Amino acid sequence: MDKISILIADDEPAFRGGLRALLKSADALDLCGDAATGHDAVRLAADLQPDIILMDIKMPGLNGIEATRRILATSPHIGILMLTMFEDDDSVFAAMRAGARGYLLKGALKAEILRAIQTVSSGGVVFGAAIAQRMMRYFTTLKPIEPAELFPELTEREREILNLVAQGYNNAEIAQRLVLSDKTVRNHISNIFSKLQVADRAQAIVRAREAGLGSERHRTLQ
Numbered sequence: 001m002d003k004i005s006i007l008i009a010d011d012e013p014a015f016r017g018g019l020r021a022l023l024k025s026a027d028a029l030d031l032c033g034d035a036a037t038g039h040d041a042v043r044l045a046a047d048l049q050p051d052i053i054l055m056d057i058k059m060p061g062l063n064g065i066e067a068t069r070r071i072l073a074t075s076p077h078i079g080i081l082m083l084t085m086f087e088d089d090d091s092v093f094a095a096m097r098a099g100a101r102g103y104l105l106k107g108a109l110k111a112e113i114l115r116a117i118q119t120v121s122s123g124g125v126v127f128g129a130a131i132a133q134r135m136m137r138y139f140t141t142l143k144p145i146e147p148a149e150l151f152p153e154l155t156e157r158e159r160e161i162l163n164l165v166a167q168g169y170n171n172a173e174i175a176q177r178l179v180l181s182d183k184t185v186r187n188h189i190s191n192i193f194s195k196l197q198v199a200d201r202a203q204a205i206v207r208a209r210e211a212g213l214g215s216e217r218h219r220t221l222q
Helices: 015-026 038-048 064-074 089-098 109-123 130-139 157-166 171-178 182-196 201-210
Strands: 006-011 030-034 052-055 081-085 102-105
Touching: 006 015, 006 038, 006 064, 006 109, 006 171, 015 030, 015 109, 030 038, 030 130, 030 171, 038 052, 038 064, 038 089, 052 064, 052 109, 064 081, 081 109, 089 102, 102 109, 102 130, 157 182, 157 201
Parallel strands: 006 030, 006 052, 052 081, 081 102
Antiparallel strands: none
């Protein structure tokens, strides 16, 4: 089997040295180069076309997230594994949006880094334990998105009348169902036309039905 080619992108010489030693200890891995800046990472990725890049976030000139974005724009097959000190939500999600396939903290065990490389090389996605917990907390605290109120410019009574109009009721029938006078219904409908900027009943019905009114589930009175 071909070895997995690895490019290191990190501005700390000592950390790069440690990664080089780790990669050389694994028979299935091949270190093809290392970069100390984001710009160097972009250039070397284009020249060397590695299978995997171990990418730091904070680097001189061009940060790792922007470098990731640029690399994947021209070489989308490269698997980028973020290996960084930053564990805040902004950094994690920015890296994922840029296209990174994994996110580990620099304190990860050597065995964890090697497993992550294998997983990303196989097409998987990897998060370190601490990052996975942060993501779980983030998603479990998200509030459900409330559906937007239909025609917020209308009053509750006007929406009720528009719903009946969309169901095909005439003014007299609406007045009877809502126990209103014919004049009151006419005034409400005039206000509805004005607020929705429609010329007549037919246009109002079209707007209402496009928004989902007029169907059985929107009937408030039987």
